[in-house]
Amino acid sequence: MTAQSKSRHGADAGTEELRQEVDRARQELGETVEALAARADVKAMARDKADQAKEMARERARRARRAVTSRQARTRAAQGGAAVATAGAVAALAVWMRRRRTPQARLRRTIRNAPVRLRVRRAQRAPIRVRRTGRGTLHI
Numbered sequence: 089m090t091a092q093s094k095s096r097h098g099a100d101a102g103t104e105e106l107r108q109e110v111d112r113a114r115q116e117l118g119e120t121v122e123a124l125a126a127r128a129d130v131k132a133m134a135r136d137k138a139d140q141a142k143e144m145a146r147e148r149a150r151r152a153r154r155a156v157t158s159r160q161a162r163t164r165a166a167q168g169g170a171a172v173a174t175a176g177a178v179a180a181l182a183v184w185m186r187r188r189r190t191p192q193a194r195l196r197r198t199i200r201n202a203p204v205r206l207r208v209r210r211a212q213r214a215p216i217r218v219r220r221t222g223r224g225t226l227h228i
Contacts, residue, residue: 155161
């Protein structure tokens with residue numbers, strides 16, 4: 089009798105282990121099915137991606153605000169503005185100096201200070217008009 093009770097007890101222990109193993113396999117199978125269902129759910133994946141993108145945009149906006157409102161950023165911006173203004177002034181001065189040196193500019197200055205101005209017009213009855221400016225003396 090003791091041998092039979094031992095075999096029964098051993099068989100009972102084996103079936104209990106099998107039941108636990110079957111329960112674990114069921115649970116793993118359920119988790120696998122849930123994971124596959126989540127992969128197949130396109131709407132949920134799109135929502136998750138959109139939420140992630142929104143959160144990233146918010147974080148970047150927070151960082152940008154912090155960077156812009158810092159004292160260091162304001163001084164850098166002021167320095168950049170001063171540099172741009174200086175570069176513009178130098179460019180304008182260079183253009184003005186170059187125009188001043190051209191032969192046409194010299195001729196314009198000479199004509200502007202001349203005692204008589206001539207205006208030549210095409211396709212009119214009196215194509216040349218002479219006007220005294222009152223500047224300088226008229227030498228004939």
